[in-house]
Amino acid sequence: MRIGLLGTGNVARALANGWRAAGHDVLLGSRRPAERTDLGLPVAGLSETAAHAQVLVNATPGAASVDLLRSIGAPALAGTLLIDVGVGLSDDYSELSHPNSSLSEQIQEVFPLTPVVKTLCTMDSTAMIAPGSLDGPSTVFLSGDDAEAKRTTGRLLTDLGWPPSSQLDIGGITTARGQEHFALLFMGIAGGLNAHTFNIKVVTLPPGQEVPSP
Numbered sequence: 001m002r003i004g005l006l007g008t009g010n011v012a013r014a015l016a017n018g019w020r021a022a023g024h025d026v027l028l029g030s031r032r033p034a035e036r037t038d039l040g041l042p043v044a045g046l047s048e049t050a051a052h053a054q055v056l057v058n059a060t061p062g063a064a065s066v067d068l069l070r071s072i073g074a075p076a077l078a079g080t081l082l083i084d085v086g087v088g089l090s091d092d093y094s095e096l097s098h099p100n101s102s103l104s105e106q107i108q109e110v111f112p113l114t115p116v117v118k119t120l121c122t123m124d125s126t127a128m129i130a131p132g133s134l135d136g137p138s139t140v141f142l143s144g145d146d147a148e149a150k151r152t153t154g155r156l157l158t159d160l161g162w163p164p165s166s167q168l169d170i171g172g173i174t175t176a177r178g179q180e181h182f183a184l185l186f187m188g189i190a191g192g193l194n195a196h197t198f199n200i201k202v203v204t205l206p207p208g209q210e211v212p213s214p
């Protein structure tokens with residue numbers, strides 16, 4: 001697929017490399033493409049990237065993402081799947097920009113013709129593209145209102161190394177706030193481990209087993 005990634009930072013570059021290795025056509029979208037010629041990846045302006053893409057990925061700072069998308073314009077984004085990895089955090093990572101909501105919900109509200117799927121934001125960029133390097137399978141979450149958009153996102157996650165058994169659809173776009181707000185716990189775990197490359201796994205009872213009622 002033609003995947004456009006908005007941003008040229010850690011997440012955009014990691015995902016672009018991961019999807020390129022899987023055979024996709026990737027293009028990074030920058031505010032200043034002429035200054036981003038040393039990334040070893042193709043880079044264009046934001047609108048050019050959106051026009052090229054069958055799937056767009058938001059990998060920009062969450063507090064700036066809506067204005068950035070507005071600068072591209074709703075007509076240019078209509079009908080294009082937007083995979084949102086952004087999280088709005090203060091500079092010291094201690095506060096959320098969308099405490100009673102989420103960036104993804106805001107994007108979906110402002111761009112109703114653009115199906116938004118939130119995923120991958122509960123882990124570091126290193127883990128996003130190398131789930132197999134962790135010590136056992138872990139979980140990646142999907143939130144969004146459009147079933148077809150989530151199916152496409154699931155296939156793209158599989159291409160990064162996330163088998164369907166690791167993908168957990170947690171519901172509509174309002175569930176994105178759970179993924180985004182996990183950022184605070186992520187920072188705590190990273191502090192406790194003194195490392196960023198980790199992930200969580202949702203574990204359940206074995207099939208057929210029930211917890212006895214008290």
Ligand SMILES: NC(=O)c1ccc[n+]([C@@H]2O[C@H](COP(=O)([O-])OP(=O)(O)OC[C@H]3O[C@@H](n4cnc5c(N)ncnc54)[C@H](OP(=O)(O)O)[C@@H]3O)[C@@H](O)[C@H]2O)c1
Nearest residue numbers: 007008009010011030031059060061062064086087124125
């Ligand atoms: N780093 C992670 O492991 C991780 C994990 C989970 C979620 N996230 C989320 O994913 C998003 C991207 O993270 P990142 O680590 O890749 O960030 P980053 O390294 O700071 O890169 C962000 C990119 O966004 C572009 N951008 C557009 N508007 C901007 C603005 N107003 N200020 C600064 N940059 C702007 C910049 O590219 P140009 O200058 O070329 O336009 C920049 O390279 C963030 O929302 C972050 O919270 C990150």
